[in-house]
Amino acid sequence: MQVLHIPEREARFEAMTEILAAAFPSRFHALDIGCGTGSLSERVLRRCPGARIVAIDHDPVLLAIGRNGLGTVHGRLRWVDADLRAPDWDRLVPRGRFDAAVSTTALHWLKPSELRRFYKGLARRLRPGAIFLNGDALPADPGSKSRIVRLAGEIRHRRARDRAPPDARPWSEWWREVSKEPALGEEWAEHERRYPHAHGNDPASGLNLHWSALVAAGFREVGVLWQDLDNRVLVGVR
Template identity: 55%
Template sequence: MVGDGRMTHGERNVNWPALLRSWDVQQESFNPTREKRFELMLDVLGASLPARFTALDLGSGPGSLSARLLRRFPAARVVAIDYDPVTQRIGRGALGTFGGRLTWVDAKLGGRGWTDRLPPGKFDAALSTTALHWLTDPNLARMYRDLARRLRRGAVFLNGDHMPWGDDDRGLSRVAGRVYELRHGRAVSRSEWNTWKKWWDEVEKIPALRPYFAERKRRAAHHPRHGDPALSVHVTALRHAGFRDVGVLWQVFSNRVLYARR
C-alpha cells in the first residue's frame, strides 16, 4: 500500500482471499483439530456474552479466527493485532474491514506500550490461536498484565494453542510424546516444518509483497526467540494479572483451549 493507504497496481492483482485460504490449509495440516477448536472457542463466547461485543484477536495473522468470529456473530466487532506485516497485509487484502467491524492493529504483544495502539475503551473478550507460544515467559506475563487493564470486568479470555507440560509434569510430557510418535511417526515434525517453509517461500515470490517481506526481516532481527511457555506459566501469569476461573476447557494432549474470566 502507498502512504495514503491506496493499493499499488501490483497489490490490486493479488488474489488475497486465495492466500488466506492457502494459509488455512497450511495451518490445518499442523493441527487437524483447528476448525473444531475455533468452533469450541466461539461456542464459549456465544454462551458467555450478549450478541453485541468487541473482541481482541491476539496474534491474528491473516485473520482466520477474526473472520470466523465475525461470520458467526453478526453484531460483533474484532480488533486483530499482529506485528507481522506480511500476514497482516494478506488479512487486510482478504477481509478488509469486514463492513466496518474489523480493525487491524500493528503491535507487538508483550512489548512496552502495545495496548496504547488499540482503539480506546475496554473490550469484552480476548482470543488467541496458535500465537502466544511465540512469547517468552516474561513477555507473556507482561502481556497478560497489560491485557487485564483493557478488559472489562467479566470479559472472557480464550487461548487455543500448544501449551506444553512444564518441568513438574515431565512424565505426562513423555507419555504424550510417545503416543504422538506412535500415531504419527518421527518424521512428522520435519514434514510440518517443510509445509510451513514451503508456504512462506511461495508467498515471498509475489512481487507486491516484497516491501512487506523487507519489513518482516527487519523486525525479525529484533525479535526474541520462540518462548513456548508451559501451561502452568500461562495459568500463574493469568491469575497474577487478576483473571479468575482459569482452566483448560478442551485438550488433545498439549493442544488446549485455556479459559479465564477477567
C-alpha cells in the same frame, strides 16, 4: 497450511467460536491477539453477528494478506500493527475496555517475562467479567521427555501424516511462495527487518506458565474448556 502442523486446528476454532457465542448472545467487542491473516477473526465474525474485533499482529506480511483478503467485514474488523512484547502494545488499540480477547497459536512465541507483562496489560484492557481464550499447544510439562508429552507428540505426528488434506503444504513452503509475491515486496522487506531470525516456541510455554501468569495478572477464574491431546483452549475470566 497450518493444518499440517495442527491437525485439530479447525476443531479448536469451532470450540472457541462456540464459547464466545454462548458467553455473548448479542453484541461484544473483542481483541484477536497475534491474529496472523485473521483466520480466527473471520470465523468469529461469521458465527457471531454481534461481534466486532480488533485484530493485532506485528508481521507486516500477514497483516497485509489479512487486510487485503478480509478487509473490514463491513466495519466490524479493525487491524492493528503492534508488538505484543512492547509495554505499550495497546497504544494503537481503540480506547476502552473489551468484552473478550482471543488468541490462537501465537502467545508461545513470548518469553515467560514478556508473557507475564503482556497478560497484566491485557487484564487492564478487559472489563470485569470479560473472557480471554487462548487456543494453543499447552503441554503441562513442556520440553520434558515425559511419557505423556511424548505420546501426545507421536499421536499428533501420526494424525498430521494420515489426515492432512492432499493439497496441504508445510508452513515453510507457504512462506517461500509468499516471499516471491511482488505485490508484497515492501511488507516482505519489513518482515525481514523485524524478524531477522526464525521464530521458535518458547520452551517454557505450557499450561502451568499461562495459568499462573493469568492468575497473577488478576484473572479471577482460569480453566480449560476444550482439549485434544495437549492442545487446549485455556479460559480466563477477568
